[in-house]
Amino acid sequence: MRHRGNYLSFPLPVKDRTAILILALYMLFTLSVPKYDLAGVIAFAAFPVLLFTATRLPFVPVLKRLLVVSPFILFMAAGNLILDRGALFRVYGFPVTGGMVSGTVIVAKTMVTLSALLSFISSMPFHRFGTALRALGVPEIFVTQLQLVYRYSFLLTEEAAMMQKARDLRSFDGRGKGPIVTAKLIGSLLIRTTSKAERIYMAMAARGFREGLAPKPRIPLSLRELGTIACAFVLFVIVRIVF
Amino acid sequence: MHMSDALLSPVIGGTFWAASAAIIGLATRKISSEADGSKTVLMGVLGAFVFAAQMINFTIPGTGSSGHLGGGLLLAVLLGPWRAFITLASVLVIQALFFADGGLLALGCNIFNLAFFPAFVAWPFIYRPIAGDARSGARLAAGSITAATAGLLLGAMSVVMQTSLSGISDLPFRTFTLFMMPLHLCIGIVEGLVTWAVLSFVAKTEPTLLAGGKTLSKPGFILPAFVVATMTIGGVLSWFASSRPDGLEWSITRASGKEALVVPDDKIHSFLASVQKRAALLPDYGFRERKEAAPANTVPPSPVDPGTSISGIAGSLMVMLLAGSAGLLLRRRAPETPDA
Numbered sequence: 001m002r003h004r005g006n007y008l009s010f011p012l013p014v015k016d017r018t019a020i021l022i023l024a025l026y027m028l029f030t031l032s033v034p035k036y037d038l039a040g041v042i043a044f045a046a047f048p049v050l051l052f053t054a055t056r057l058p059f060v061p062v063l064k065r066l067l068v069v070s071p072f073i074l075f076m077a078a079g080n081l082i083l084d085r086g087a088l089f090r091v092y093g094f095p096v097t098g099g100m101v102s103g104t105v106i107v108a109k110t111m112v113t114l115s116a117l118l119s120f121i122s123s124m125p126f127h128r129f130g131t132a133l134r135a136l137g138v139p140e141i142f143v144t145q146l147q148l149v150y151r152y153s154f155l156l157t158e159e160a161a162m163m164q165k166a167r168d169l170r171s172f173d174g175r176g177k178g179p180i181v182t183a184k185l186i187g188s189l190l191i192r193t194t195s196k197a198e199r200i201y202m203a204m205a206a207r208g209f210r211e212g213l214a215p216k217p218r219i220p221l222s223l224r225e226l227g228t229i230a231c232a233f234v235l236f237v238i239v240r241i242v243f
Numbered sequence: 244m245h246m247s248d249a250l251l252s253p254v255i256g257g258t259f260w261a262a263s264a265a266i267i268g269l270a271t272r273k274i275s276s277e278a279d280g281s282k283t284v285l286m287g288v289l290g291a292f293v294f295a296a297q298m299i300n301f302t303i304p305g306t307g308s309s310g311h312l313g314g315g316l317l318l319a320v321l322l323g324p325w326r327a328f329i330t331l332a333s334v335l336v337i338q339a340l341f342f343a344d345g346g347l348l349a350l351g352c353n354i355f356n357l358a359f360f361p362a363f364v365a366w367p368f369i370y371r372p373i374a375g376d377a378r379s380g381a382r383l384a385a386g387s388i389t390a391a392t393a394g395l396l397l398g399a400m401s402v403v404m405q406t407s408l409s410g411i412s413d414l415p416f417r418t419f420t421l422f423m424m425p426l427h428l429c430i431g432i433v434e435g436l437v438t439w440a441v442l443s444f445v446a447k448t449e450p451t452l453l454a455g456g457k458t459l460s461k462p463g464f465i466l467p468a469f470v471v472a473t474m475t476i477g478g479v480l481s482w483f484a485s486s487r488p489d490g491l492e493w494s495i496t497r498a499s500g501k502e503a504l505v506v507p508d509d510k511i512h513s514f515l516a517s518v519q520k521r522a523a524l525l526p527d528y529g530f531r532e533r534k535e536a537a538p539a540n541t542v543p544p545s546p547v548d549p550g551t552s553i554s555g556i557a558g559s560l561m562v563m564l565l566a567g568s569a570g571l572l573l574r575r576r577a578p579e580t581p582d583a
Contacts, residue, residue, distance in 0.1 A: 027347045027348045028348065031249070031251065031256065031348055032253050035410075065343055070344075072245075072247065073247050073250070076250055076406070076414065079413060079414040080412060080414075083415075099413065106250065106412075109249035113249070113346050113347070117339070117347055139268065141271045141274055141275065141283060142332070144283060144287065145286055145290065145330065146336060147287075148283075148284065148286075148291070149287055149290035149330075149333045151291075152288050152291035153290075153294040156288075156291045156292055157295045160298045160299055163299065164299050177300075179437050182299055182300070183437050183441045183443075184440070184444050186296050186437075187440075187444030187445050187448070189295060189296065190292060190441065190452075193288055194285065194288075194449075197284050197285045198285075200284055200288060201280065201281045201284040201285070204280075210280050
């Protein structure tokens with residue numbers, strides 16, 4: 001089935017919960033690659049490349065996000081660069097130290113795992129992600145919580161952006177941007193949020209909401225799903241061993 | 244302070260995933276027993292509020308930089324520990340999935356570092372005893388700043404331990420700690436100030452909102468005092484423990500002329516010794532890497548020993564956990580005595 005817009009233009013051949021389990025396995029295998037094994041990390045980059053090419057997701061937004069690597073990661077990679085100065089091998093006489101390799105592996109692992117995660121979540125509508133979590137046995141309250149946070153974060157961030165803009169338009173030379181005034185803004189947003197929550201609950205209760213958004217389906221994993229996960233596992237083991 | 248996947252080993256990441264999942268399971272059970280749908284919606288909307296509040300930056304006077312509210316302690320005050328934990332966990336999941344803040348394997352660690360400490364340590368043991376019912380401005384300020392700082396410092400320490408135990412970074416434990424602690428102390432103080440300011444505003448305009456966190460009975464000072472004492476003894480005084488042989492070692496030395504008995508060289512002893520060597524995370528109350536031969540002519544080590552501190556604290560925590568579990572088992576088995 002084809003979807004328009006931001007989601008799939010090529011359907012994944014697996015069910016949603018199977019895809020989540022395969023993604024988790026993939027993360028474990030990628031992160032088990034030893035600290036000096038750059039080839040292993042590059043080999044595992046095949047998975048996000050496959051996702052991008054198969055689902056025709058736009059790569060540029062993900063690339064922009066990946067380029068903004070966490071300063072914490074860069075700090076840790078730089079730490080390895082400085083502390084591990086033993087030469088592993090030489091390239092045209094230039095010594096390549098263990099720190100260079102391990103630092104590159106840290107950054108590469110971050111990019112590979114994040115691109116896999118971003119491409120996966122971009123190809124699955126959030127309501128289906130919630131359904132898949134329920135099918136995996138995640139508690140209903142937590143899934144409901146995730147969906148409510150996802151839904152209302154757009155509304156509230158818009159409201160916060162308007163408050164921020166109003167403050168910026170009324171402030172001169174940095175006045176009104178200190179912590180005390182900001183705390184009052186946040187406090188006022190908090191009070192409006194709780195009033196909004198009451199109205200939302202009354203609207204939902206009028207439509208039959210009690211404690212969760214959907215009853216918990218109890219469907220065990222089928223043989224086909226188990227077989228798919230087993231195939232993915234074997235493939236990851238082969239890549240891990242070979243590279 | 245979000246951990247990244249690349250800095251974690253699968254074992255450490257998986258362990259904290261299991262711990263966080265267990266706490267989420269326990270929290271949902273606690274919440275389900277209340278069967279209150281309105282609080283579920285409030286949790287969801289407050290989770291969204293955390294995103295929105297983090298967008299509103301403020302300038303930090305004298306530094307030229309800006310900061311934003313974290314929200315962990317604030318949620319614990321408004322919702323209580325169990326609901327605050329679930330809310331914070333959901334916020335972290337959304338941040339990991341949509342903003343690539345942290346990673347999938349690191350999610351367990353991030354939930355533990357950023358949700359567990361504010362909800363189950365900072366709020367009940369620091370904020371509540373100090374701030375009380377939030378009527379006194381001074382007590383509210385002291386409680387907010389102390390609790391926010393403590394929660395952040397504990398989370399930062401946890402990040403250092405998780406990274407060190409994973410063995411991917413070459414940064415020494417001591418250096419990493421010395422880098423992280425002062426930085427998060429400053430961040431914690433700023434977070435505490437902003438949290439106090441928000442709570443003060445709410446206390447004046449909508450004081451009923453602050454009544455939502457009363458899900459635990461007021462904790463006494465005895466248990467926290469014991470916890471602090473245990474941490475101090477295990478984490479600091481252990482550095483100055485005597486290096487002389489204990490009673491058993493003294494007796495063996497007197498009886499056999501050697502410090503330790505020779506281990507028989509059979510298959511069972513060899514196998515068990517190799518298992519112990521692999522399983523011991525803190526062999527001889529120190530870190531493994533310190534057991535490699537130190538270069539000659541080195542400066543005598545200072546009494547400050549991170550490995551011993553961690554061993555002491557870890558040992559204390561395990562003992563407390565076992566004692567608490569044993570107490571729970573005994574409580575369930577003991578028949579209820581009728582009132583006199």
